[in-house]
Amino acid sequence: xxxxxxxxxHRLEGTVVVSGAKNxxxxxxxxxxxxxxxxxxxxxxxxxxxxxxxxLLADLGAKVExxxxxxxxxxxxxxxxxxxxxxxxxxxxxxxxxxxxxARLGRARVSLPGGCAIGARPINLHLKGLEELGAVISxxxxxxxxEASSLKGAEIYFDIVTVTGTENLMMAAVFAEGLTTLxxxxxxxxxxxxxxxxxxxxxxxxxxxxPVIEIRGVKTLKPTSxxxxxxxxxxxxxxxxxxxxxxxxxxxxCDPNHFRAVINKLRQTxxxxxQEADGxxxxxxETISSADVKTLxxxxxxxxxQAQFMVLMCFAEGLSVISETIxxxxxxxxxxxxxxxxxxxxxxxxxxVKGGQRLTGAPVMATxxxxxxxxxxxxxxxxxxxxxxxxxxxxxxYESIEKKLSQLGGKxxxxxx
Ligand code: EPU
Numbered sequence: 001x002x003x004x005x006x007x008x009x010h011r012l013e014g015t016v017v018v019s020g021a022k023n024x025x026x027x028x029x030x031x032x033x034x035x036x037x038x039x040x041x042x043x044x045x046x047x048x049x050x051x052x053x054x055x056l057l058a059d060l061g062a063k064v065e066x067x068x069x070x071x072x073x074x075x076x077x078x079x080x081x082x083x084x085x086x087x088x089x090x091x092x093x094x095x096x097x098x099x100x101x102x103a104r105l106g107r108a109r110v111s112l113p114g115g116c117a118i119g120a121r122p123i124n125l126h127l128k129g130l131e132e133l134g135a136v137i138s139x140x141x142x143x144x145x146x147e148a149s150s151l152k153g154a155e156i157y158f159d160i161v162t163v164t165g166t167e168n169l170m171m172a173a174v175f176a177e178g179l180t181t182l183x184x185x186x187x188x189x190x191x192x193x194x195x196x197x198x199x200x201x202x203x204x205x206x207x208x209x210x211p212v213i214e215i216r217g218v219k220t221l222k223p224t225s226x227x228x229x230x231x232x233x234x235x236x237x238x239x240x241x242x243x244x245x246x247x248x249x250x251x252x253x254c255d256p257n258h259f260r261a262v263i264n265k266l267r268q269t270x271x272x273x274x275q276e277a278d279g280x281x282x283x284x285x286e287t288i289s290s291a292d293v294k295t296l297x298x299x300x301x302x303x304x305x306q307a308q309f310m311v312l313m314c315f316a317e318g319l320s321v322i323s324e325t326i327x328x329x330x331x332x333x334x335x336x337x338x339x340x341x342x343x344x345x346x347x348x349x350x351x352x353v354k355g356g357q358r359l360t361g362a363p364v365m366a367t368x369x370x371x372x373x374x375x376x377x378x379x380x381x382x383x384x385x386x387x388x389x390x391x392x393x394x395x396x397x398y399e400s401i402e403k404k405l406s407q408l409g410g411k412x413x414x415x416x417x
Pocket of ligand 1 (some may be wrong): 119
């Protein structure tokens with residue numbers, strides 16, 4: 001098993017280029033199931049989760065070709081409607097094929113994802129929405145079985161804002177007869193990007209990026225080309241890497257409009273964030289001020305940045321309160337950070353971080369994707385050597401993170417344990 005070994009205490013400087021967004025690439029690759037012919041996607045990051053979705057698409061009968069960051073998907077041969085347990089259990093986002101399969105083939109059989117490290121993460125709202133479009137859904141042997149000879153437009157209200165739920169319903173509704181209205185829809189940039197791709201294919205979607213999305217059903221879609229938007233969470237992770245090392249870095253290729261809440265919060269801690277023509281210059285503060293944070297659906301502060309922000313707060317002056325409102329169990333990184341000397345107390349959905357402690361390197365274990373990013377950040381700023389085990393989690397969502405951080409002057413190495 002591989003580990004990342006980090007020698008702490010090196011200030012980051014230089015330029016880093018951000019990759020395409022995992023959480024945009026996954027639904028967009030899946031959207032190719034909705035048309036015959038070859039769709040061409042560019043700026044697709046080379047990540048474990050992206051490889052899993054490509055395997056799933058090929059399993060369903062699509063032709064998938066990869067050349068560097070370009071992925072071509074041709075679903076003309078779509079002939080299978082089953083997403084097996086083995087794939088869904090390694091990546092919950094596999095459930096995104098449910099909507100498109102139902103829309104295209106009139107049936108889908110998708111393994112029900114279990115709970116995961118960060119929370120129970122049910123998909124009841126995906127299923128309720130599909131039923132409202134006219135699908136008949138049952139559960140058999142751990143699989144969701146969905147059937148619909150045709151789908152009909154409907155008014156769907158999400159009790160909770162759900163990202164992949166909104167994406168699944170948007171894709172299911174493209175061929176539904178009449179008008180579908182999604183209310184309390186997620187507003188993430190990834191939702192806007194998916195709607196843009198679908199509209200380029202010929203769908204009629206308006207309102208993406210607002211809480212009300214309208215989809216007027218069409219008969220068919222045609223293939224298209226699209227460049228995946230930059231990863232705002234990878235960008236935010238690099239910003240915090242500059243913050244914890246007192247660094248001065250330039251992040252090229254990001255879109256600051258996608259993470260205003262993060263930029264604002266980091267400025268509040270004393271960091272300098274300047275927009276330049278081709279990206280952002282980010283400079284760590286000499287003295288980091290503490291700031292409270294509450295995770296919220298977009299455009300609020302992203303839950304996917306909570307663990308990384310907590311590391312910054314370990315080095316701040318004073319106390320900060322970090323409230324997690326999206327997932328019920330997303331503080332698993334805390335006990336690992338405590339092993340490095342962090343002073344953090346968790347009470348329910350809030351963590352109180354007492355900044356100003358010295359962190360020292362230690363062997364630690366990654367438990368989920370963003371938690372592993374936080375441990376790498378802690379390792380960059382800690383005294384001594386940190387060894388992060390179970391890094392397969394980080395490979396799900398960060399492209400060559402140790403190489404990118406090394407280019408900036410960090411001392412990181414991937415080793416076989
Ligand atoms: N929820 C329900 N019922 C549902 C759907 C969601 O109760 O049917 C709840 C969830 O349990 C959670 C909340 O609603 O408490 C929000 O979950 P959401 O459905 O928005 O999460 P997701 O779509 O499964 C995506 C990202 C996550 C990111 C969340 C929140 C993808 C592939 N995944 O997950 O990304 O944390 O939105 O922003 O887009 C990551 O990249 O590390 C990651 C976990």
